[in-house]
Amino acid sequence: MKMVVEVKSVKKVYGAKGNVFTALDGIDLSVMEGEFIGIMGPSGAGKSTLLNVIATIDQPTSGDIFIDGTSILTMNEDQLASFRRDKLGFLFQDYNLLDTLSVKENIVLPLALAKVNVKEVEKRVDDIADTFGIRPILEKYPYQISGGQKQRTAASRAIITNPRLLLADEPTGALDSKSATDLLESLKELNEHRQATVFMVTHDAFAASYCKRVLFIKDGKIFTELVKGTSPRKEFFNKVLDVLSVLGGGTSDTV
Amino acid sequence: MTLFSLAKRNIIGNFKNYMLYFLSMIFSVVIYHTFVSLRYSSEIEKNIESFQSMRSVFLQASIILIAFVAVFIWYSNAFFTKKRKKEVGMYSLLGLRKKTIGKMMFYENLLMGAGAVIAGVLLGTLLSKMFTMLLLRLLGTDVDVGFTLSLEAIGNTIFVFTCIILITSIQGYRLIYNFNLIELFQADKEGEAVPEVSMIGVIIGTILLVFGYWIAFQPVDSTGQILRNLLLIMGSIVTGTYLLFRTAIVYLLKKAKEHKSSYYNGINIIGTSHLLYRIKGNARMLTMIALLSALTLSAITIGISQYYNFTTHAKQLEPFSYTHISKGDIEEEKIKEIIYEDKNHPVQAEMTVPLLKVHSDPSDTDLPEYLEQLMAEFPEEDFINLISAKTFNQVSAALDRNEKVTLSGNEAAMIKPRYTHDSFSDYEGRTITLKLPEDGKQVRFTHLLEGRVLSWRYPDAYIVLSDELYSEMENQIQPVAYKTYQVEDQKNTELTSNQLNQLGFNELQLSTFYKVYKRGLESAGQNIFTLGFLGLVFLAATGCMIYFKQLTEAHSDKGRYEILRKIGVRKKEVLTTISKQSLFIFLLPLIVGISHNLMIVKVLLGINLIGGDISFPILSSIGFYIAIYLGYYIMTVNTYYKIVNL
Numbered sequence: 001m002k003m004v005v006e007v008k009s010v011k012k013v014y015g016a017k018g019n020v021f022t023a024l025d026g027i028d029l030s031v032m033e034g035e036f037i038g039i040m041g042p043s044g045a046g047k048s049t050l051l052n053v054i055a056t057i058d059q060p061t062s063g064d065i066f067i068d069g070t071s072i073l074t075m076n077e078d079q080l081a082s083f084r085r086d087k088l089g090f091l092f093q094d095y096n097l098l099d100t101l102s103v104k105e106n107i108v109l110p111l112a113l114a115k116v117n118v119k120e121v122e123k124r125v126d127d128i129a130d131t132f133g134i135r136p137i138l139e140k141y142p143y144q145i146s147g148g149q150k151q152r153t154a155a156s157r158a159i160i161t162n163p164r165l166l167l168a169d170e171p172t173g174a175l176d177s178k179s180a181t182d183l184l185e186s187l188k189e190l191n192e193h194r195q196a197t198v199f200m201v202t203h204d205a206f207a208a209s210y211c212k213r214v215l216f217i218k219d220g221k222i223f224t225e226l227v228k229g230t231s232p233r234k235e236f237f238n239k240v241l242d243v244l245s246v247l248g249g250g251t252s253d254t255v
Numbered sequence: 256m257t258l259f260s261l262a263k264r265n266i267i268g269n270f271k272n273y274m275l276y277f278l279s280m281i282f283s284v285v286i287y288h289t290f291v292s293l294r295y296s297s298e299i300e301k302n303i304e305s306f307q308s309m310r311s312v313f314l315q316a317s318i319i320l321i322a323f324v325a326v327f328i329w330y331s332n333a334f335f336t337k338k339r340k341k342e343v344g345m346y347s348l349l350g351l352r353k354k355t356i357g358k359m360m361f362y363e364n365l366l367m368g369a370g371a372v373i374a375g376v377l378l379g380t381l382l383s384k385m386f387t388m389l390l391l392r393l394l395g396t397d398v399d400v401g402f403t404l405s406l407e408a409i410g411n412t413i414f415v416f417t418c419i420i421l422i423t424s425i426q427g428y429r430l431i432y433n434f435n436l437i438e439l440f441q442a443d444k445e446g447e448a449v450p451e452v453s454m455i456g457v458i459i460g461t462i463l464l465v466f467g468y469w470i471a472f473q474p475v476d477s478t479g480q481i482l483r484n485l486l487l488i489m490g491s492i493v494t495g496t497y498l499l500f501r502t503a504i505v506y507l508l509k510k511a512k513e514h515k516s517s518y519y520n521g522i523n524i525i526g527t528s529h530l531l532y533r534i535k536g537n538a539r540m541l542t543m544i545a546l547l548s549a550l551t552l553s554a555i556t557i558g559i560s561q562y563y564n565f566t567t568h569a570k571q572l573e574p575f576s577y578t579h580i581s582k583g584d585i586e587e588e589k590i591k592e593i594i595y596e597d598k599n600h601p602v603q604a605e606m607t608v609p610l611l612k613v614h615s616d617p618s619d620t621d622l623p624e625y626l627e628q629l630m631a632e633f634p635e636e637d638f639i640n641l642i643s644a645k646t647f648n649q650v651s652a653a654l655d656r657n658e659k660v661t662l663s664g665n666e667a668a669m670i671k672p673r674y675t676h677d678s679f680s681d682y683e684g685r686t687i688t689l690k691l692p693e694d695g696k697q698v699r700f701t702h703l704l705e706g707r708v709l710s711w712r713y714p715d716a717y718i719v720l721s722d723e724l725y726s727e728m729e730n731q732i733q734p735v736a737y738k739t740y741q742v743e744d745q746k747n748t749e750l751t752s753n754q755l756n757q758l759g760f761n762e763l764q765l766s767t768f769y770k771v772y773k774r775g776l777e778s779a780g781q782n783i784f785t786l787g788f789l790g791l792v793f794l795a796a797t798g799c800m801i802y803f804k805q806l807t808e809a810h811s812d813k814g815r816y817e818i819l820r821k822i823g824v825r826k827k828e829v830l831t832t833i834s835k836q837s838l839f840i841f842l843l844p845l846i847v848g849i850s851h852n853l854m855i856v857k858v859l860l861g862i863n864l865i866g867g868d869i870s871f872p873i874l875s876s877i878g879f880y881i882a883i884y885l886g887y888y889i890m891t892v893n894t895y896y897k898i899v900n901l
């Protein structure tokens with residue numbers, strides 16, 4: 001199987017002299033095509049930072065990241081932009097919706113940038129609007145909708161291009177359990193039927209139980225990892241809870 | 256910590272954010288103070304004879320400037336405040352009392368205002384020195400301009416800006432009272448609601464504009480009509496432009512949005528939606544700018560056209576270098592002596608122009624319209640000047656003109672009256688009965704001539720007769736004779752001209768080209784300076800307004816472009832969309848301004864406020880305009896791009 005992302009001893013240090021903070025402290029990680037990886041860890045552990053450097057919207061202080069075998073250090077601004085546009089879907093923790101665009105336009109944006117034809121655009125919007133139950137708010141503007149609706153909009157935007165690599169930063173954080181399950185199901189569908197590689201940061205053990213592999217990060221280092229293998233979801237869920245109780249930081253008590 | 260020092264810290268701490276607002280205030284003060292300094296300048300007063308009339312032009316200009324500057328500061332303040340609403344909301348959320356916040360905003364604005372006035376007055380003083388030198392040069396007087404401070408000017412500037420700044424400061428104080436917290440927090444997010452498109456607005460706007468332009472192209476005859484037309488044009492153009500900007504732009508943008516295949520094509524979606532997002536505020540500003548630009552361009556056109564054409568005008572008003580009534584006495588010899596003594600300006604031609612002064616018969620019914628009006632105005636006076644074709648041709652030859660006329664029998668030629676747009680068809684076939692002591696003589700107009708013969712006086716009626724007819728009449732009336740001289744290089748005959756003018760004749764008896772020329776030069780210099788200066792300032796200021804507005808938008812767009820980059824928009828595409836959006840914003844007022852300007856110039860031509868060859872004045876003023884806007888456009892795109900890519 002092909003290696004999609006390879007992270008090699010990546011460090012990320014924030015701040016200048018005197019007041020430095022190491023957010024990532026030597027992360028090594030290989031991701032194969034078609035994997036569904038969860039990342040868990042206490043708040044401030046460096047999860048979002050890891051996603052950001054993989055998404056190439058932030059640069060590691062040292063170390064390297066290979067995408068489809070190419071080092072991002074050797075890629076220029078245009079190549080990076082192409083990668084983000086054509087292969088990547090990113091569901092941001094803080095949504096990053098454009099307030100000048102309506103919900104529909106926000107969702108359409110990546111397709112417009114990729115110059116997909118109008119018919120196809122309309123069809124995909126139609127599909128995704130039903131999947132995430134956002135049809136009633138399509139014409140509204142971000143400041144007119146709730147936090148959960150924003151999150152579903154952001155998810156729609158990340159998924160609509162059928163990205164090969166999907167990075168989701170706490171995609172269910174603002175959702176009720178029904179919407180959360182819907183979202184997770186569609187990530188799963190994307191992963192299983194469209195061979196997308198999914199990377200999901202979550203605090204929720206229930207969400208993590210959808211993953212095939214879960215990495216635990218603490219203080220910028222990989223603490224441990226759990227592989228689902230053939231075990232049923234319920235069992236995997238309990239294992240995740242066990243690790244979390246050692247690690248601290250995660251909560252969920254229902255399956 | 257006192258409130259005052261909190262406000263002070265606020266400014267110093269966030270100086271970058273305040274910079275734009277501060278700069279636009281300084282800019283306003285500089286413009287105004289420069290102008291006021293010129294108004295009170297003692298150098299200009301000393302060097303210009305007609306300073307009194309000039310001062311009134313300056314006064315009017317500075318009143319327009321006050322209005323303009325006030326609006327400009329008001330707008331800048333509004334942009335600035337909008338950016339700070341969230342901060343104000345935060346203070347309130349943290350439990351600061353409304354009154355405290357209000358006071359803080361008040362002092363802050365006051366402090367910045369004071370700073371801007373000081374900086375502006377200093378810069379303005381420097382600039383006004385530069386402009387004084389420029390003005391004096393244009394008026395042909397070269398003097399060293401010393402460095403003096405005009406207290407009057409400073410007082411005036413301080414007074415005006417204290418008023419303006421106090422008002423905006425009070426506005427700042429009331430901000431926290433005028434909005435509830437949630438509005439303050441969402442201020443920057445919310446955008447201005449996209450106005451509904453009303454087709455009625457588009458239609459009415461178009462009709463008004465078409466109507467205004469149509470009227471501009473109608474011929475006018477009387478002053479009453481001119482006034483009525485001006486009012487109609489003004490009204491319809493102002494409302495029409497506003498309606499069109501308000502509705503048509505929204506309409507077009509919404510149409511562009513509906514056209515999905517281009518809207519959903521790359522970065523278009525962003526540019527179009529950004530424009531639409533801010534259209535309400537922009538429409539208002541763009542209307543104002545388009546109208547102001549049109550007015551300004553027209554003012555510059557007038558100024559340049561007068562400067563450009565005043566030599567031609569002077570030649571028409573005073574065809575010969577020296578002209579005086581000839582009575583054959585000693586004084587006449589003296590005049591001749593003086594003229595011939597001036598070796599620098601040798602006499603090229605000397606001649607006597609005899610003419611007959613008559614009146615037309617009141618029972619005349621077939622008069623050309625122009626003469627009919629004069630008849631009504633001067634029923635008692637012999638205001639018609641008759642000259643012979645021979646004399647006319649002699650004058651033409653003396654003045655190096657090509658125009659010649661041959662008349663026979665009772666044929667007559669009218670010399671085109673100045674300040675009219677009469678054409679031959681107004682005279683063709685018409686007759687006039689010239690009243691003579693014995694009988695009346697009817698003549699028929701067969702020509703319209705361009706060449707002027709003697710100094711222009713009102714009423715202005717010269718009729719050229721055939722030589723036979725003229726000598727026939729000469730037997731009945733005593734002719735009046737004028738003595739005329741044409742000399743080389745007549746533009747520089749100041750000395751001789753002054754000498755002649757000191758002989759004690761009045762202007763009706765003796766007139767010189769130089770005097771008319773100098774008067775024209777001065778008023779044209781004045782006009783080109785005041786109109787041109789004011790005009791450039793206005794254009795620069797309107798461009799600056801768009802610039803500042805765009806920069807403010809850039810600051811609030813920063814986050815948006817960051818998101819775009821995160822989802823894979825290339826820097827090049829960002830540049831493209833910024834260039835396109837800014838082009839839209841700059842091009843709209845530019846096009847509308849130029850088109851309105853051409854229409855206004857047409858009207859001005861119609862009422863003779865400008866005349867002669869106007870292609871140069873028009874092209875150069877439009878050229879200035881485009882150059883200024885091009886500069887601002889490039890600056891805007893550059894700065895905008897830098898801000899969002901930071």
Ligand SMILES: Nc1ncnc2c1ncn2[C@@H]1O[C@H](COP(=O)(O)OP(=O)(O)OP(=O)(O)O)[C@@H](O)[C@H]1O
Nearest residue numbers: 014015021023042043044045046047048049050093
């Ligand atoms: N731009 C920044 N400058 C300085 N420090 C930063 C910056 N961004 C993140 N950090 C720090 O890096 C650490 C890791 O941040 P990160 O956002 O990756 O955490 P996280 O694991 O995603 O936490 P959460 O679960 O709360 O989202 C945090 O301690 C944070 O304070």
Ligand SMILES: [Mg+2]
Nearest residue numbers: 047048093169
């Ligand atoms: Mg995070």
